[in-house]
Amino acid sequence: MPQTMIPKKELVQEARTVAAALAQYSTMVVVGIGGSSQGLRAITSALGARKKTIIICDDLDPIAFQMATQHVDWKTTCINVVSKSGGTLEIMALASVVVDFLKKAVGEDWIHHVAVTTDPQVGFLRQWAKQHDLKTCQIPANVGGRFSIFTAVGLLPLCWAGYDIDALLLGAQSALADAAPKKWAEQQVEWDRSGRSIAVVMPYSSHLSDYARWFVQLWAESLGKSEVGQTPLVAIGTADQHAQLQMFAEGAKNKCIRFIIVKSWLQDIVVPESINPETSYLSGKSFGQLLTTAAETTAQALEQVDCPSYTIALPELNETALGHLMMCDIIMTLAAAKLYGVNPFGQPGVELGKKLWRQRIEA
Structure with missing residues (x-):
């Protein structure tokens, strides 16, 4: 049912909490593809940039990737890896590269720069986050990727960058x-x-x-x-x-x-x-x-x-x-x-x- 696509209050608060924990960074690199990135890109493109910069990495084209990341200061950047299954080939390839950039820039402090948005219980990303004590947001088990824009998939980066997620959810609710x-x-x-x-x-x-x-x-x-x-x-x-x-x-x-x-x-x-x-x-x-x-x-x-x-x-x-x-x-x-x-x-x-x-x- 459509109403299940709108998250419960505690999940909205979870996204706000993680966004606040990443507030010190000026750039967020979001690694996702398909439903993990398309909705976010739709909103940020439509509304334009806010106070902070979101870079969406959802493309294995090496030239496009280099153009997107060539000016990133990894010391002032956080990463949000988004995948419900945690095993999508493109996301694993892209995440491996950006995390490597981060490790080379900040060493062992890389874990403070990374958040994971994934299934609440299962999948590689959930295990990886637990292993390294990373910040996490959950994608409800009953919400598929292309329906997930109103979950932490969209809410975490949008809240972090300064978009009005209350207004976004109000619009969704009115529909x-x-x-x-x-x-x-x-x-x-x-x-x-x-x-x-x-x-x-x-x-x-x-x-x-x-x-x-x-x-x-x-x-x-x-x-x-x-x-x-x-x-x-x-x-x-x-x-x-x-x-x-x-x-x-x-x-x-x-x-x-x-x-x-x-x-x-x-x-x-x-x-x-x-x-x-x-x-x-x-x-x-x-x-x-x-x-x-x-x-x-x-x-x-x-x-x-x-x-x-x-x-x-x-x-x-x-x-x-x-x-x-x-x-x-x-x-x-x-x-x-x-x-x-x-x-x-x-x-x-x-x-x-x-x-x-x-x-x-x-x-």
């Missing part, structure tokens, strides 16, 4: 009484069964691009089972009006669009006198106004060529709005799973690939 997500689920499944097998999520904000990727994992891993489920696709307005919109309008009639707009921007920009007399109508218009109008008219244009859509309007980009939206998406996903008749938890389709990967490396 439980929102009737819209179940209607969205019914609409998406109906479209899918009528041949609209590609679900496009198209926020009109580049700050929401990582949110869209979080949604892709949520929708794809939860519903792509028993040969059902839509394939999610990310598009960003207005950039993809100049890239993918042609396909949406005149390509195969197998797509439906989920527009997301922001109604009010905390820092908007107004166009002054236009440098081009032919676009003088832009003068006095804000960027936010232009984005919203673009989304509305794109939806109108697609409707005229029989491409269905609906629009979600966020009041603004803040913790409450994101908490509400992300919990609504979780509710919608669970409702869609019920309509499809599939189990939204687990991802059995990826296990064989993991097994073969490990066997190849061990050989």
Whole structure:
């Protein structure tokens, strides 16, 4: 049930306590992948940096890793290793490297710089944390990775960096009484069964691009089972009006669009006198106004060529709005799973690939 995704008060306090214990550090390197990093990245990208720096290491690309960590002062850095199972190959590789950096920088004091967010009882990370007396937060046993943003997976680093986790949880709680997500689920499944097998999520904000990727994992891993489920696709307005919109309008009639707009921007920009007399109508218009109008008219244009859509309007980009939206998406996903008749938890389709990967490396 969606309400189980919102942690109990004692688990919220646990995240606050560990965050306070790490308060002396100016940078946090979060090592995680998939559900252990996507939700956090979605929120930090949408809201921008706070007083402290969060670096998310979820990529084995050696160039990307070096670019992310090359300027890190490990003496003023803490590490949060996030994995429910404690055995994910990528996380173990990345964690081994960053912990080695830390040991070389601070020696035996490395244990004071490290926190672990993992299963409350089992798994390697729980044992490792106990062995070295590391700070720990738990991921409830009944909450899967892609549903875990409202647990310590998200709350610990967000609280540490200065985001308002109370507002985030308030937004999530308010979504439980929102009737819209179940209607969205019914609409998406109906479209899918009528041949609209590609679900496009198209926020009109580049700050929401990582949110869209979080949604892709949520929708794809939860519903792509028993040969059902839509394939999610990310598009960003207005950039993809100049890239993918042609396909949406005149390509195969197998797509439906989920527009997301922001109604009010905390820092908007107004166009002054236009440098081009032919676009003088832009003068006095804000960027936010232009984005919203673009989304509305794109939806109108697609409707005229029989491409269905609906629009979600966020009041603004803040913790409450994101908490509400992300919990609504979780509710919608669970409702869609019920309509499809599939189990939204687990991802059995990826296990064989993991097994073969490990066997190849061990050989």
